[in-house]
Every structure is written in structure tokens, then in C-alpha cells.
Amino acid sequence: MQETGTQETGKAPARPPRTRQPPHIRRQMITEAARTVIAGHGLHATTLRDVAAAADVALGTVTYHFTGIDEVLAEVLKSEMLIYSAPITDAAQEAATGRAGLDVVIDGLLASDERAGEHWRLWLDFWTLAAHNAEYSAWQSQIYRDLHAVVAGLLRRGHADGSLTVTDPVREAVEFVAMLDGLVVQSYLRQSQITPDQARAMLKSYAWQTMPARD
Amino acid sequence: MQETGTQETGKAPARPPRTRQPPHIRRQMITEAARTVIAGHGLHATTLRDVAAAADVALGTVTYHFTGIDEVLAEVLKSEMLIYSAPITDAAQEAATGRAGLDVVIDGLLASDERAGEHWRLWLDFWTLAAHNAEYSAWQSQIYRDLHAVVAGLLRRGHADGSLTVTDPVREAVEFVAMLDGLVVQSYLRQSQITPDQARAMLKSYAWQTMPARD
DNA sequence: CCACTTATCGGTCGACTGTACGATTAATGA
DNA sequence: TCATTAATCGTACAGTCGACCGATAAGTGG
Numbered sequence: 001m002q003e004t005g006t007q008e009t010g011k012a013p014a015r016p017p018r019t020r021q022p023p024h025i026r027r028q029m030i031t032e033a034a035r036t037v038i039a040g041h042g043l044h045a046t047t048l049r050d051v052a053a054a055a056d057v058a059l060g061t062v063t064y065h066f067t068g069i070d071e072v073l074a075e076v077l078k079s080e081m082l083i084y085s086a087p088i089t090d091a092a093q094e095a096a097t098g099r100a101g102l103d104v105v106i107d108g109l110l111a112s113d114e115r116a117g118e119h120w121r122l123w124l125d126f127w128t129l130a131a132h133n134a135e136y137s138a139w140q141s142q143i144y145r146d147l148h149a150v151v152a153g154l155l156r157r158g159h160a161d162g163s164l165t166v167t168d169p170v171r172e173a174v175e176f177v178a179m180l181d182g183l184v185v186q187s188y189l190r191q192s193q194i195t196p197d198q199a200r201a202m203l204k205s206y207a208w209q210t211m212p213a214r215d
Numbered sequence: 216m217q218e219t220g221t222q223e224t225g226k227a228p229a230r231p232p233r234t235r236q237p238p239h240i241r242r243q244m245i246t247e248a249a250r251t252v253i254a255g256h257g258l259h260a261t262t263l264r265d266v267a268a269a270a271d272v273a274l275g276t277v278t279y280h281f282t283g284i285d286e287v288l289a290e291v292l293k294s295e296m297l298i299y300s301a302p303i304t305d306a307a308q309e310a311a312t313g314r315a316g317l318d319v320v321i322d323g324l325l326a327s328d329e330r331a332g333e334h335w336r337l338w339l340d341f342w343t344l345a346a347h348n349a350e351y352s353a354w355q356s357q358i359y360r361d362l363h364a365v366v367a368g369l370l371r372r373g374h375a376d377g378s379l380t381v382t383d384p385v386r387e388a389v390e391f392v393a394m395l396d397g398l399v400v401q402s403y404l405r406q407s408q409i410t411p412d413q414a415r416a417m418l419k420s421y422a423w424q425t426m427p428a429r430d
Numbered sequence: 431c432c433a434c435t436t437a438t439c440g441g442t443c444g445a446c447t448g449t450a451c452g453a454t455t456a457a458t459g460a
Numbered sequence: 461t462c463a464t465t466a467a468t469c470g471t472a473c474a475g476t477c478g479a480c481c482g483a484t485a486a487g488t489g490g
Contacts, residue, residue: 020437020486042347044259048478058439060481065437069478121346128343130404131336132257137405144401144408174401174409175417181400182393186359189345190352193359194389202390210424235456235467263448273469278449280467 027065030055031075038076039118043125046073077126081143084119085109089150098158099213102176105151106203109180110187112196120188148173155211162214164207172211179206242280245270246290253291254333258340261288292341296358299334300324304365313373314428317391320366321418324395325402327411335403363388370426377429379422387426394421 021029033055038046048069052059066072088108095101110116130140152173158164166172183199186192194202236244248270253261263284267274281287303323310316325331345355367388373379381387398414401407409417 018438018486023437026437040347042343044343045347047476049476059478060440061438063479064439067479124346125343127400127404128257128259128340131339132255132260134405140404141406141408148408171417175394175421178397178401178417179390179394180397182395182397185342185396186389186393189342189355190349191356193356193363202386202393206390233456233468238467241467262446264446274448275451275470276468279469284448 023065026057026061027075028079030057030062030065030072031079034072035076035080035118035122038073038125039121043073043122043129048072073129077122080119080122084115089147092154093150095154097161097163098154098156099163101154101157102151102164102207103204105154106180106200106207110183110196110200110203116196117188120184123184124189144177147177151176158211164211165214166211175210176203176207179203238280241272241276242290243294245272245277245280245287246294249287250291250295250333250337253288253340254336258288258337258344263287292337295334295337299330304362307369308365310369312376312378313369313371314378316369316372317366317379317422318419320369321395321415321422325398325411325415325418331411332403335399338399339404359392362392366391373426379426380429381426390425391418391422394418 030051034046034051037050037054041050046069048062049059051072052062055062062072066075088105091108092101092104095104126136126140130137148170152169155164155166155169155172155176159166159169180203183194183203186194187196187199245266249261249266252265252269256265261284263277264274266287267277270277277287281290303320306323307316307319310319341351341355345352363385367384370379370381370384370387370391374381374384395418398409398418401409402411402414
């Protein structure tokens, strides 16, 4: 029993490699694995066993780091907003002009890579979750309020620096976000009617025509 | 055992009232009950037992008229499109002008009553279903193609009768539907940012400004 | 080298789920 | 009136889910 090798008994059932991680690291690894599973099978079709398999850990490890499946899903959504959306809106607010900021938002959120598709399919699942759950609904509502505020701020800046013409920033922001959401549905769902490239072109065309630059 | 009354034994466990229905009627009753359940709890949280309870029939009755839960859900979605959407688009095509037809679509699809909210929450669940299921995805894609065609037809009529000004009907139709979908998300989800009344006003304002009447 | 902490494992349990099926009995027509 | 059909019922079964928990062992400080 004191042999140096880790595998000595031929009948041993393939000892799994177990490298321990501090909780905050393992939580992050499981969360990332869960995000992949959700993007593939959908939020409601994701089980703890799926997540555990994708993270290459035992079932018990997931329930050790999380109180339950709900906490895993909530963590995925929270980290997704932090990793994907936040950098884009932050970059937009650091753009030179209001119009340049809108460009950053459009190009960032309506990107053509597969990662954007995963993000929006995750966000779509979040919609249905919020449609029937008060807690998620309140959170989603706050996210939209923040997004509206960011866009309205960009429109005000654009009107001030002459890159845009905006009479009612709040109203125009809601309209812009609505158009964004609608184009997302047409772009990223399977068998989509338009490509993300076309969606970006349409949203930019819409923005520049309804809010043209000063002179 | 041959008594005339139907209820004689005091210990009899509350004989349920059983009035038989021909299959096409019972299917319709079960479908309507299922629609209510789905609107409340969501598509993926709806079980056969929930549907049976809502329809006030036994579990076996549901499995007698339907091959399984999938067929029930599919029937609900199919009938919802036929009952809710089809009459609106039909009425729109019978309107006097293209612009009047758009009014019918806007007022019909963005109605303020609770039934509209149920419709869109059901449609939202359908989105997530289509996002991960090829069969539903194909069907949903066809529904959007039809809607785009209907709107594009209204725009062409409006341009012809002078009630609208449209240069690219197909492109404008996609944009219009995108704005419609986006406003739906902001209007009918819980803790919504805007009311359906505001959504109708915004969509009409958008349509009349981007496609003004001829002179 | 050795206790001690704790991350990890994997089996187990109760609570559901969808589906199948035999027993009832309302409805129909001869 | 009575035999036949078939709509309805309720139970049973196999499967999967989330959650729980004792056993194991990797890592750490002394």
C-alpha cells in the first residue's frame, strides 16, 4: 500500500485525477462549464449532472460549492453580464463622441462570432426565466434600466458634440434598445432571417437616419 | 346494487362528474386549458398533470387524446397562432389603405388587455424552444417569413395608395417587425419599462416618421 | 514526518416526471 | 331493452431529477 505509484491495483476503477482548487477558482470553473452547457441545451434542460460532467468533476463537487442548481444558473447569468456586456458598455462610454460610442455598442453586441450567439441565446433563456419569476424579473428590469441609461447618455453626448441630433434622449434610447433586441431575435436564432452583419448595418442606418449628425 | 340513484354509498369517494366529449372537442378543451397553464407557469414547467387538473379531467384522458406532452404543447402553439395572430393579419390585409392595415397590426398585436400578455409570454417561451430545437426553429422561421411578407405587402399597398412612402418594402418590413418584437419585450414582461399604450404610440410614431404619407 | 483541514467523490434517497394499461361506464344504435 | 363501442379514469412502472451525506484523500502547517 506504500508504493510510490498512484495506480497499483489492476482492478482499481481508473482513479480519476483530482487536483484541488480553492473555492473561488472551482466555482469559476464550474460556472464557465455551466455556461457552455446552457448555451447548447438551454437553461431549463441543464441538469446538475450535465454541469458536473462538463466541468469534469463529480456531482458532489458541484453541490459542495453551490447550494443548488438555482445558484449555479444565477452565477452563470451574473458572470455573463459582467464578462460580456459590461466591457462593451464601458468601452462605449470611453469613446470620443456619442456616435462613436453607439458604434461600439452596435459592433460589440451584434458581433458575428459564435460567442455572441451563445450570449444572446443565454439572454433569451433569461427572458423566459424572468417572465415567470419575480426575482429574475426585477434583476432583468434593472439591467434594462441600466442599458437605457447608458444609451441615453451616449445620445446626450452625441447631441452635445454634434455627432448626433436628439430631441428626447430617453425616448430615443428605449426605441434604440427595442430595435436592438428585435434584430437580435432575427439574427441569432437558428435559421435566422438576417446575418449579424446585416443587423449591424440596419441598426446603424436606423440610428443615423433618425438621429443625423448636425449639418 | 341495482338502486336507481347514482350515489348511494356514503363512503363512495365523491364520484367525479363525467360528461363525455367527442375527440375533437375534448382536444380543444384540453388545449385551451394547457394554454392557460403555460401562460402562468411557463412552457418547460408545464406537466401533463397540471394540464389534466386545469382541464378537469384525469391524467389518462390527456394521454388518450394526445400521444404525449410534446403533442399537447405543439397543439397549443399551433392553435394560438391560428386564434390570435391570424385574425389580426387577415383583418390588416382587408383594411382600406396600407397605413390603415399597419394600424390594425399595431393595435391588434400590442393590445392592452391581459390576453395579449398571455400571447406574448407564450410566444416568448416559443423562442427559447426554437433556439434549441430544429423542428420548432423551422416552424418559427416560417411564421416570421409570413409576417414579413404580410407587412411588406401592406407597405407596398401604402406606397401605391399614397398613405405611406416606402423605397425598400422588404427591408422596411424586417425593421418594422424588429421594432415590434423589441417593444413587446419591453411592454409585456413583468416589471416592464413601458405600457402597451406607449409601445403602440412609439411604433406608430416610428412608422409614420420613417414612412410618411405622400405630401 | 505527522496530524488536521477540507475539497472531492460517488452512492443513495425521495420527489417528481412521462407513459402505458386494465378497469370502468357513459353513450349509441339495433 | 341490451349488446357494443369508446371516452374516461386511476394506478403502476421505469426513468431522471435535485439534494444529501459519509468516505476518501489532497493539501497545509507545525
